Amino acid sequence: MRDRAERALFDLRRGQPLRLHDDDQSVLVASTEALHRFDAEALAALAQGPARIVLSGQRAVSLGLARDPEHAVAVEVEPDEYGLLQGLAGLSDPVDRRPRAQPRVANALEAGAVTLARSGRLLPAVLVFELASQPGAALAAMLADASVLELPLAEVADPGRPGAIELRPISQADVPLALAKQTRFVLFREGNGLDEHVAILIGDQASWPDPVPVRLHSSCLTGDIFGSLRCDCGEQLRGSVGRIEDMGGGILLYLAQEGRGIGLANKLRAYTRQDAGLDTVAANHALGFPDDQRDFSIAAEMLRQLQVPRITLLTNNPRKVDALRQAGIDVAGQLAIFGTLNDHNRRYMATKAQRSGHLLDDLLDRGE
Numbered sequence: 001m002r003d004r005a006e007r008a009l010f011d012l013r014r015g016q017p018l019r020l021h022d023d024d025q026s027v028l029v030a031s032t033e034a035l036h037r038f039d040a041e042a043l044a045a046l047a048q049g050p051a052r053i054v055l056s057g058q059r060a061v062s063l064g065l066a067r068d069p070e071h072a073v074a075v076e077v078e079p080d081e082y083g084l085l086q087g088l089a090g091l092s093d094p095v096d097r098r099p100r101a102q103p104r105v106a107n108a109l110e111a112g113a114v115t116l117a118r119s120g121r122l123l124p125a126v127l128v129f130e131l132a133s134q135p136g137a138a139l140a141a142m143l144a145d146a147s148v149l150e151l152p153l154a155e156v157a158d159p160g161r162p163g164a165i166e167l168r169p170i171s172q173a174d175v176p177l178a179l180a181k182q183t184r185f186v187l188f189r190e191g192n193g194l195d196e197h198v199a200i201l202i203g204d205q206a207s208w209p210d211p212v213p214v215r216l217h218s219s220c221l222t223g224d225i226f227g228s229l230r231c232d233c234g235e236q237l238r239g240s241v242g243r244i245e246d247m248g249g250g251i252l253l254y255l256a257q258e259g260r261g262i263g264l265a266n267k268l269r270a271y272t273r274q275d276a277g278l279d280t281v282a283a284n285h286a287l288g289f290p291d292d293q294r295d296f297s298i299a300a301e302m303l304r305q306l307q308v309p310r311i312t313l314l315t316n317n318p319r320k321v322d323a324l325r326q327a328g329i330d331v332a333g334q335l336a337i338f339g340t341l342n343d344h345n346r347r348y349m350a351t352k353a354q355r356s357g358h359l360l361d362d363l364l365d366r367g368e
Helices: 002-013 039-047 057-062 082-089 108-119 137-144 221-225 233-246 264-275 280-287 297-305 318-326 346-356 361-366
Strands: 018-022 025-031 051-055 073-077 125-130 149-152 167-174 183-190 196-202 212-218 250-255 310-314 330-335
Touching (some): 002 018, 002 149, 025 039, 039 125, 039 137, 051 108, 108 125, 183 297, 196 297, 212 233, 221 233, 250 297, 280 346, 297 318, 318 330
Parallel strands (some): 018 149, 212 250, 212 310, 310 330
Antiparallel strands (some): 018 025, 025 125, 051 073, 183 196
């Protein structure tokens, strides 16, 4: 049931282990991000089985432990090797030494544990302990009173793959903006209870143009609120509101997808790696994430519920156009929306164009 999967995410985020099972196999799972120095040894005593750290394929490739970024990798470790665990997970750099055991492709349970961590916007690195068919007395008691959750593998959902979207409107209100006085905010909540997205309806809906101007904007705390110079997000946000107002009204969908879906904590970790020389895509890979973990089918469902099937999309990102079309939205046109180049975001913008396919040639050629 969905409630179990939701609790699993919260348990991992607050450092609680859980039992993940499939058929007659099961493992005890803990997030490396939430582990303290002696937690791993305590979990090993509880599980009474061998320990492995399981890394996403991207993280394993970045460490030279694998060549295929598509498959998670498992490595046997000793629970008391805290420094090694931290290094392999990406919580400390550089990794002080290599694991003694040979890495191998993760099995379904191990890969599912990594997927669960990604769903909770944790680093995709988990500590997994193999469990016997009959757990020890201490663990059996914790399973019996549900202090350790039991989760079937079938209930683990991959955050990078579009699935059935459960989304419902919760509340709404008029919120006049500096750049658009007639504006209404409509808040949608996902069925998992974790994320909330906002549709900002600009202008008089009865007189919106056809197709309706729409902007998909992923939340960016640093850029949208504080005016960070590392990105162009804040400028794009305010520029989109003004542009939609000038076009006769439309919708800005403000999506809770911080850091291209990896969350604020991991975005800040990625910034640290960028400061060490990596570009924005390579920094994601070094942490174990894909280029972009966002699911734009959420935006398509919001548009359906708002009864807006045909749009002009304000974006430089062809992936957004493709995703909405695949989800059944008629994207009749695409309009560029630029921020401003500066010394702090120039490399970021160039990487988006060169490695992520964003249509930024006009901006980069002007060198503004």
